Amino acid sequence: QVQLQESGPGLVKPSQTLSLTCTVSGDSVIPGLYYWSWVRQPAGKGLEWIGHIYTGGYSKYNPSLEGRVTMSVGTSKRQFSLDLNSVTAADTAVYYCARMYCKNYYPLYYFDYWGPGILVTVSS
Amino acid sequence: QSALTQPPSASGSPGQTVTISCTGSSGDIGIYNYVTWYQHHPGKAPKVMIFEVSERPSGVPDRFSGSKSGNTASLTVSGLRAEDEAQYHCSSYAGNGKVIFGGGTRLTVL
Numbered sequence: 001q002v003q004l005q006e007s008g009p010g011l012v013k014p015s016q017t018l019s020l021t022c023t024v025s026g027d028s029v030i031p032g033l034y035y036w037s038w039v040r041q042p043a044g045k046g047l048e049w050i051g052h053i054y055t056g057g058y059s060k061y062n063p064s065l066e067g068r069v070t071m072s073v074g075t076s077k078r079q080f081s082l083d084l085n086s087v088t089a090a091d092t093a094v095y096y097c098a099r100m101y102c103k104n105y106y107p108l109y110y111f112d113y114w115g116p117g118i119l120v121t122v123s124s
Numbered sequence: 125q126s127a128l129t130q131p132p133s134a135s136g137s138p139g140q141t142v143t144i145s146c147t148g149s150s151g152d153i154g155i156y157n158y159v160t161w162y163q164h165h166p167g168k169a170p171k172v173m174i175f176e177v178s179e180r181p182s183g184v185p186d187r188f189s190g191s192k193s194g195n196t197a198s199l200t201v202s203g204l205r206a207e208d209e210a211q212y213h214c215s216s217y218a219g220n221g222k223v224i225f226g227g228g229t230r231l232t233v234l
Contacts, residue, residue: 039225045227045228046127046130046213046225046226046227046228047162047170047213047215047225047228048127048225049215049222049223049224049225052221060220060221060222062222063222096169096170101175108158108175108176109156109158109160109215109216109217109223110158110160110172110175110176110215111160111162111170111172112172112181114169114170115169116167116168116169117169
């Protein structure tokens with residue numbers, strides 16, 4: 001059974017960098033086999049796709065966050081990470097890591113496994 | 125790409141049928157069959173109820189069904205039950221590797 005768990009600080013100051021890690025059990029974070037993703041949900045709003053990392057370590061990001069976001073895979077292949085810089089109050093949200101399902105290495109653009117989510121608040 | 129448009133709320137009595145719409149554009153729902161519906165209970169991870177417009181994962185009751193017409197996708201829940209009360213999110217592939225979501229619909233079972 002695949003399980004994902006987000007970890008990181010729950011409070012980040014404005015203008016600083018939000019850094020989160022997702023630890024995966026029951027699977028390996030091998031880009032290409034699946035796409036490893038981040039999604040967030042501000043309070044009272046809908047979900048927002050942040051981006052994913054895939055084949056060869058390449059990544060794709062939401063254009064609205066382009067330039068502020070970086071994703072990477074850990075050396076243990078059991079973790080992947082999210083860095084979001086220059087944060088503001090608008091980045092306050094529950095952040096989820098998720099696995100995008102792929103069939104024969106081709107993404108079907110839905111998330112079949114999710115972490116429980118971590119609330120990150122941006123405040124001084 | 126703008127977010128998909130969902131009604132903020134929907135409701136029905138037990139046993140009734142409810143349909144939730146999700147409107148996009150010719151650049152997402154209108155052209156791709158990668159529409160997904162998630163059920164989201166507070167404090168829990170979202171769960172896939174429908175993928176690829178109308179496919180149901182194993183374990184999801186056949187009371188849940190999905191469809192698409194033009195730029196609008198729909199989720200229909202028949203034989204409404206108390207445990208169906210949750211927030212429902214739609215998503216679609218929007219080309220160039222991007223995924224977009226709707227604003228979510230809160231389904232209330234009266």
